[in-house]
Amino acid sequence: MQPGEAADLAIFIVCTCLLAGYILFYFYVPSFTVPLLRRRYVNLISLNRTSRGEWVELLSRDPKEGINAVQTIRNQVISVSILAAAIVPLASTLINVLTDDGKIATINKYAGVDPISDDMLLSAPVKLGICLAILFLAIMALAQSCRLGVHIGYLVRVVASDPPAHKALGSHLVPIMQRSSLYFAIGLRLLFVFPPFLLYLIGPTTLLIATVVDLAAQLMFDVVVEPAVEPAEEEKTECDGTLVTN
Numbered sequence: 563m564q565p566g567e568a569a570d571l572a573i574f575i576v577c578t579c580l581l582a583g584y585i586l587f588y589f590y591v592p593s594f595t596v597p598l599l600r601r602r603y604v605n606l607i608s609l610n611r612t613s614r615g616e617w618v619e620l621l622s623r624d625p626k627e628g629i630n631a632v633q634t635i636r637n638q639v640i641s642v643s644i645l646a647a648a649i650v651p652l653a654s655t656l657i658n659v660l661t662d663d664g665k666i667a668t669i670n671k672y673a674g675v676d677p678i679s680d681d682m683l684l685s686a687p688v689k690l691g692i693c694l695a696i697l698f699l700a701i702m703a704l705a706q707s708c709r710l711g712v713h714i715g716y717l718v719r720v721v722a723s724d725p726p727a728h729k730a731l732g733s734h735l736v737p738i739m740q741r742s743s744l745y746f747a748i749g750l751r752l753l754f755v756f757p758p759f760l761l762y763l764i765g766p767t768t769l770l771i772a773t774v775v776d777l778a779a780q781l782m783f784d785v786v787v788e789p790a791v792e793p794a795e796e797e798k799t800e801c802d803g804t805l806v807t808n
Contacts, residue, residue, distance in 0.1 A: 566679035573766035574684065577758060577773040584777055585751050588784055603785040607747055614743050615736040618714065622721040622735055635718070639711040642746060645753070646704040653697045660690045669763050676765025689763050696759060700752035703745045710742035754780050 592608035595601070659665045669686045676682075714735065721732040758772035 567683040569679040570683045570766045573678065573770050574762070577762075577769050580773055580777060581755050581758065584780060585755075588751070588780075589747070593788065602788040604788050606784050606786065607743075609786075610743055610747070611740055614739050618718060618735050618739045619732075622718050622732055623725050635711050635715045638742075638746075639708050639715075642704050642708045642711065642749075645749065646701050646708070649697050649701050649704075649753075653694060653701075656690055656694050656697070660687055660694070673763065673765045676767050678765065678767045678770075682765070686763060689759070692762075693756060693760050696752050696756050700749045700756070703749035703752065707742050707745035707749060710738055710745065714738055714742060 588605055588607055591605060593602060593604045596603065659669075666686050670682075673682055673686070717731055717735055717738070721728045721735065725732060754776060758769055758776050761772045762769040
């Protein structure tokens with residue numbers, strides 16, 4: 563293996579691990595504290611998981627709110643469908659580039675002047691294949707989210723018509739709603755991962771820069787500052803907890 567190929571492989575592995583690590587962090591770390599800023603941050607996925615579960619359970623208990631829940635879920639399904647539909651022409655373009663030797667030669671020309679490494683371990687078709695795989699996985703995740711959203715629409719309407727009579731069906735509402743949100747989040751994560759690997763076609767330098775920018779953007783989009791609790795509210799909460807315990 564040439565030094566340039568080793569550098570190319572090392573940057574690819576590091577960037578892949580960074581992107582995968584952030585995805586795991588997003589899903590499994592609901593909140594974190596930054597001591598330097600003296601602030602606590604909350605990942606939106608944790609708020610999403612809790613609020614949507616409670617929302618669908620609450621609306622399913624009221625027959626009057628069943629139709630409102632269905633309309634909201636319908637909007638979600640439409641949003642997911644639009645995202646999935648937007649991926650299709652992008653994937654089609656990549657397939658067109660993959661099957662065109664002239665365009666592959668142009669990509670290799672730009673990759674050959676990369677400042678870090680002009681010897682690429684992975685060929686342009688392999689890189690395009692990685693990008694296509696990411697897009698196809700994103701479509702599958704978004705399609706699954708859309709599918710579960712449709713199921714939730716039926717379930718909410720039926721359960722809300724008579725909650726006691728459909729208690730067994732109602733027990734599936736929260737898990738399915740949370741699963742639908744999970745697939746939607748996975749689809750979005752894959753779409754965020756796509757740009758760095760697309761720019762990897764030009765070379766490892768653009769992959770490295772795009773990964774850093776992408777991770778910074780994701781962190782900015784995905785977290786919110788947890789509001790500080792006033793001392794009076796803390797005292798009231800403690801008192802309320804004491805009364806309930808006693």
